[in-house]
Amino acid sequence: MTIHAYRAELLSVGQDPRDAPDAVRHEADGLLVVEGGAVIARGAYADLAERYADVPVETLPGLVVPGFVDAHVHYPQTDRIASHGEQLLDWLDRHIFPAEKAFVDRAHADAVAAFFLDELLRNGTTSALVYPTVHEQSVDALFEAALERRMRIVSGKVLMDLGPEGLRDTVASGRAETEALIRRWRGRGRLGYAVTPRFALASTDAQLADAGALVAEHPDVLIHTHLAENVHECAAVEARFTEAADYLDVYDRFCLVTARSVFAHGIHLSDRACARLHESGAGIAVCPSSNLFLGSGFFNFGQADRHKLRLGLGTDVGAGTSFSMLYTAGLAYQAALAREERLDPFRALWLATAGSAALLHIGDKVGALEVGQEADFAVLDCAATPLLARRTREADLAERLFALQILGDDRAVARTYVLGECVWQRTQP
Incomplete structure (x- = not known):
């Protein structure tokens, strides 16, 4: 060689x-x-x-x-970056769900995936944990484009049997398509798979339970979902899952809190949830750009450090407003300072590289x-x-x-x- x-x-x-x-x-x-x-x-x-x-x-x-490692980003939301006017749940309904329905068209998915990955590379990002859509072909499009570019990408079909029309699967179809994708892509190039329930509100109890079963049957996959991002979201989760101790406990009841779980955001966490995250080995992808853009709040680095949580950094495009991990690291500094914590620039670089790599269980390979x-x-x-x-x-x-x-x-x-x-x-x- x-x-x-x-x-x-x-x-x-x-x-x-x-x-x-x-x-x-x-x-x-x-x-x-x-x-x-x-x-x-x-x-x-x-x-x-x-x-x-x-x-x-x-x-x-x-x-x-x-190379930067983006621990949480949505490729189908690329064309809806900088969409005005809403907090999380309304923003999804108004801007994101309509855009994601277009990924039923494989040609559209191919075009967006190619642009998305090239944009990552233009920003120095070489590895990422990526949300596609509920459509099986959206994963195929992303993985084929990543294979061509030899990038280290982890992704997996979104599970959401409570999604809107055009973005809704079933427990059976979600499982069948997930298993087919794992068989098709496992071990190819630098790709990895993540079982991806969109968030607790988007799936029935039966689908959340089946996601936990999928993870148990495929111990090499990651779990990738959202957690405690927005106060209105948290209130809706509390209203639906009345027996759960908190938002994290919802996932825990369905065996989705493990050492291979990556939870995006985690802004509004109880100390009980933080203790459980530490105990399980699960971690948080911190997303300061989208948290500010959607008015969700500021990540609590002090609380996370007291509980010794595993952390990485994500742009969360399209609620995040830039593909740049440099820019995102700068916003993480500002989010920390808003809570009177000082994020050292070397620690910010660690979050954007080796920290995110460890969170994605690829720290032996990159970062x-x-x-x-x-x-x-x-x-x-x-x-x-x-x-x-x-x-x-x-x-x-x-x-x-x-x-x-x-x-x-x-x-x-x-x-x-x-x-x-x-x-x-x-x-x-």
């Missing part, structure tokens, strides 16, 4: 820096060596140059970080650019805009990273690499 070497400033945060003081790994002048799509060496250029003297070296101008991991990475340009260039001119590493998170967006991504090969490059500085 051909060996490629890249000389650049390298930065990764492989563990939560709150727990591991040495989690930040930085080589101001580093060398990243890739063979067969995997990292085989990483370190200071001065230490590795002689060992790889016969390997051609490409110098990358910018800050190289692991830290360590030896043995897949060589997915982004090249960030601290001078992408005149303001960024001015702000970072004399800045140290932490200041530059924070400026990228607050002032940066897709323009700050100069290149994106998948398995060591450049798959996107900005054409204009």
